[in-house]
Amino acid sequence: MQNIRNIAIIAHVDHGKTTLVDKIIHASKIFRENQQFEDLILDNNDLERERGITILSKNVSVRYKDIKINIIDTPGHADFGGEVERVLKMADGVLLLVDAFEGPMPQTRFVLSKALALGLTPIVVVNKVDKPNCRPDEVHEAVFDLMFNLDATEEQLDFVTMYGSAKNNWMGPDWKEETDSILPLLDTIIEHIPAPQIQEGSTQMQITSLDFSNFVGRIAIGRLKRGTLKENTQIALCKADGSIKKMRIKELHVFEGLGKNKVEEVHAGDICAVTGIEGFEIGDTIADAENPEPLPRIAIDEPTMNMLFTINNSPFFGKEGKFVTSRHLRDRLFKEMEKNLALRVEPTDNEDKFLVYGRGILHLSVLIETMRREGYELQVGQPQVIYKDIDGIKNEPIESLVVDVPETTSGKVIELATQRKGELLVMEPRGDLQHLEFRIPSRGLIGLRNNVLTATQGEAIMNHRYVDYEPFKGPIPGRINGSLISMESGPTTGYAIDKLQDRGTFFVDPGEEIYGGQVIGEHSRDNDIVVNVQKGKKLTNMRASGSDDNTKIPPAKKFSLEEAMEYIQKDEYLEITPKSMRMRKIYLDEGERTRMAKKDA
Structure with missing residues (x-):
């Protein structure tokens, strides 16, 4: 060894x-x-x-x-x-x-x-x-x-x-x-670097990751702590609930170069892949069949954020994706939990909706992006941080935020972070940049990156990590502007968008197919308004002097997946299909939205 x-x-x-x-x-x-x-x-x-x-x-x-x-x-x-x-x-x-x-x-x-x-x-x-x-x-x-x-x-x-x-x-x-x-x-x-320390005793290997092959199914990967493993021999699988199952190893592989080599036996200290074992999870122990001794399980930090995942029920559902039913969504989320240790999925009282818990926006967005590429259609709600009740006091996750920014725009960054209950701890020059460190609630980070990049002309470098739970810091102002909502379904027209430009910024281009209740722009004020962007110009055979100029429309504002997840409000969903991403109100009908708003109030 x-x-x-x-x-x-x-x-x-x-x-x-x-x-x-x-x-x-x-x-x-x-x-x-x-x-x-x-x-x-x-x-x-x-x-x-x-x-x-x-x-x-x-x-x-x-x-x-x-x-x-x-x-x-x-x-x-x-x-x-x-x-x-x-x-x-x-x-x-x-x-x-x-x-x-x-x-x-x-x-x-x-x-x-x-x-x-x-x-x-x-x-x-x-x-x-x-x-x-x-x-x-x-x-x-x-x-x-x-x-x-x-x-x-x-x-x-x-x-x-x-x-x-x-x-x-x-x-x-x-x-x-x-x-x-x-x-x-x-x-x-x-x-x-020391060679592996070999302990005396019966066989022990903790499964620390898994692979999948269409031919042999799930493959357990881990490092053999002690003993030896031989192909076609019996082992005991020690599971999380304390149960022990007897199984047989079919094949053993060790890592060689970028691939794997099949071997007859593996000795303690090496990292190997085991096939033929059914129903294992990450953290389980492969042990000696006669004298099984489980290893302590891997402790994983708790998730700090959750999002509602639901089936796509918009008027455009099923047009682009292969997997659209709640059964598809459920199976895919539970399959992800097998290998993504920091992820948790909880069913809700509605069989079409699931609460998915993760480490942060990026962690959840990578899962969503992977699913859309596999052909899934789904909708997600606004990300929510997870609160804990500690000794009767409401606590929330706090993160350490580090921003490196040119000195001329550092004041704007400090202002944006402190508005969101960030506390400035360190401010020091580093070369031609100003190095800032804050402690800030996790919910204060939602949507902050976009604002900081805008305020610093894209020159800020932001990083953050979870620190601990601390008592609730009080309300944080959310998005200031309301939404522009489509009144009807159908293709948008350049004429209508041009006439509505003073209302705000649009997220859709002329000729794009949209539906009633879809969020198509950001209002210049703080309330939502419904607009008609399908209206065309009334055509007559009379030419109007001076008013027939070509319309000049600025390009639509486009969001990345993370930006859209951070942008949506409590009463909005983000609809995600393999080809498109749309923001929409949860209740598409205006009358129903008004009724529900009164009910919540």
Whole structure:
């Protein structure tokens, strides 16, 4: 077992984690010389490539100097913390990657605290030292301070630091002296990351992630803690409720390069995939059939936000999606819960509606985007934070918000955050940027990113992470403007939109098919109004002098999925189909809306 190293790579978003893994893969010659491949090898689903973020953790292994290094690529966003918490159980050490200019960021702190608590050995990699304005030595100090604040042990504080540029394919102990390859980093991993500690006793393996194959069904992945596993032998599956089921292993695979190799037996310390086991969940233990001993289950942080998911019942339902019924929606959400540990789904008293709990807007929006690409049609309600009653006092989730912004617009950011009950803790210059840190309620963050980017001409860099529950901070002002609502169904006309421009901003273009009750724009005042955008110009054979000029309409305002989720109000739904995204009132009929508003009041 001395020739195995298990290492997880953790970093903040955009600090170069997946690029570093690419270079390690190339350095270990997994590909043939003439083989074609793309960059960001591990970000292999479309959503990850489009957004440039890692969403799912993945395993690869490389061989270097006859030692097998199992590498686990982890997400950087706190919203996908459920992924990180379970996969760190497979590692003996972590590569902490930090940007040579930005230094440790809020979400680095989140993942690092989990790794240190598990007693993993850290190696710090200061990346992007080729950037202008970089400050590697200050960043090294900041990482030490962060580890000290996170109660690292003396051994962990005595960490090794490597400097380099993953993009330019070099790493070394001194940032001023460029080396010719990334191999010094692999030497450091072999030297400083301990080989797996093997305990005596019967077989134990915790299932920390799962895979799916159309041929063999669900595959359990985890690290064998002790003992050996052999194919075609009997094991015991220890489940969450304490029950133990006897099962037989069909096949065993270990990770080799970017794929898996079938083996007859796996020894303690290696990461493997097991097929043939039915009905398992993440956190279950595969144990010895005669003497089963379950491992303690993985503790996952609680979700902080929920949203109502319901079937699409708009006038346009079923036109674009394949899966539109409540049974389809229910099955898909419960299937997602099997592998997405931080997600919870609760049925409501209406069989068409489900409450879905997640870590944040991004966590929920990735699920929605994945579903729409699979052909689902659904509607979601306004995101709500989850309140807790602690000692009879209403508590709400609080987050740490970090904004780096040009000095000229920092005042606007402070104003926007404090309006939403944010409390300014730190304000310091960093290069040509102002570094601001706030404590702010989670509900204050809903819709804040859009406002901050508008106020700073898109130059602000915002990051936040969940901290704790604290007593309720009081009401926060929501969206100031009302909605423009369509009166009738049918295609919009440029003539009508042109005549209504002084009413507000439109989200639809001329000629777009819409329905009565759809939100088609933002009113310039704080109340909702119903408008007719189907009205055409009355045509006569008389020409009116001066009034037949061409209409000039500004382009419609378009929203991304997250922006639309943050924009909608309590009485609105977001309708999502594979091709379209529309905002609408829950009650499409104006008379019914008025009745329900009176009832709620």
